[in-house]
Amino acid sequence: MYGSTEDAERTAFRKAEKKYKLYYDTTRKKKQPRPVDLSDVIDFKSISESYHRNGELPSGIFPIQCDLHTPIFSLETHPGFYFIPGALPVEEQCRWIKESLTRFPQPPNRTNHNAIYGPLQDLFAAAKDNKVLIQEEQYCGTNNSEVEIIQSDINVPTWNFSDQSGALSKGGTCKSVPASVLLRKLRWSTLGMQFDWSKRSYNISLPHNKIPDALCLLAERMAAPTLPLGEVFQAEAAIVNYFGLGDTLGGHLDDMEKDWSKPIVSMSLGCKGIFLIGGKSREVPPLAMFVRSGDVILMAGQARECFHGVPRIFTDKENAEISSLELLFSDEEDSALLEYIKTSRININIRQVF
Ligand SMILES: O=C(O)CCC(=O)C(=O)O
Numbered sequence: 001m002y003g004s005t006e007d008a009e010r011t012a013f014r015k016a017e018k019k020y021k022l023y024y025d026t027t028r029k030k031k032q033p034r035p036v037d038l039s040d041v042i043d044f045k046s047i048s049e050s051y052h053r054n055g056e057l058p059s060g061i062f063p064i065q066c067d068l069h070t071p072i073f074s075l076e077t078h079p080g081f082y083f084i085p086g087a088l089p090v091e092e093q094c095r096w097i098k099e100s101l102t103r104f105p106q107p108p109n110r111t112n113h114n115a116i117y118g119p120l121q122d123l124f125a126a127a128k129d130n131k132v133l134i135q136e137e138q139y140c141g142t143n144n145s146e147v148e149i150i151q152s153d154i155n156v157p158t159w160n161f162s163d164q165s166g167a168l169s170k171g172g173t174c175k176s177v178p179a180s181v182l183l184r185k186l187r188w189s190t191l192g193m194q195f196d197w198s199k200r201s202y203n204i205s206l207p208h209n210k211i212p213d214a215l216c217l218l219a220e221r222m223a224a225p226t227l228p229l230g231e232v233f234q235a236e237a238a239i240v241n242y243f244g245l246g247d248t249l250g251g252h253l254d255d256m257e258k259d260w261s262k263p264i265v266s267m268s269l270g271c272k273g274i275f276l277i278g279g280k281s282r283e284v285p286p287l288a289m290f291v292r293s294g295d296v297i298l299m300a301g302q303a304r305e306c307f308h309g310v311p312r313i314f315t316d317k318e319n320a321e322i323s324s325l326e327l328l329f330s331d332e333e334d335s336a337l338l339e340y341i342k343t344s345r346i347n348i349n350i351r352q353v354f
């Protein structure tokens, strides 16, 4: 599934990833992103606008019948791949951004931080309140005898959020990390049935909550046009990916679910990014397309066997294209959400596992 080999470094997919990835121009004094040629990147927003104006579409792109308010486009080269530009109204985008930062990373849902710190409660609120994550007192010490306790203790250290002054008063030897740093380093959380990255499979024995009904219904509605009449998509698991500037998601396949006729429903939120959809091997040159806040991608059938990934996100004002989100998040109480999303992209991809 995820991961790369030395050979992968030389493939057509890898070349495309390198083409779009953020590199800095080191020849100039001021650190500046290396310019990238974006002329080959498919822009479904402008395709959709001209389709509405004059009914014309570039060759190889087809609309499919549906009763959603926006058209669904499919690609001749990638059966089972569907793109719904602007599928989510901005209010709904705000809702899922908020949930992705506040509710979705809450235990028993797991995040990339679990492996190091164990379950973390209220990470977003802690970052907003300038808290610091510190190791429980019994695991850090100021003299040698306490250090011995640490070394002989077989328990995993527990970490808790504390306010800055609390952290300082504990003396200098406690390990601590600002919550804001942990929020920036949040890369994924898993909802519903938990995906175990180390075993690359779903682990039904891990405790989990049901995916919120509103998200299940949304996924069901988005998936419906790609399913035979009467078949209903069952949202059983979801992965939330968080991207900051320079973060990428390497080429991979999502092949751990049983029924590939059911699509993966993948929604983009926040800053614009580039999504690559390749072929069944990394040797096939991928197509690149922009993914904006509110876009939904569906991958079913043969598209489930295609390598895909995200080599780039754009956080500069001109390219991020989040002005409508900025307007909606302009209230004082949403300022922390706005600060985060101004420089981030979130992707929620929802899966039927069985
Ligand atoms: O971020 C995206 O658009 C793609 C995410 C993805 O492919 C995955 O999580 O499997």
Ligand SMILES: [Fe+2]
Residues within 6 Å of the ligand: 252, 253, 254, 308
């Ligand atoms: Fe994926």
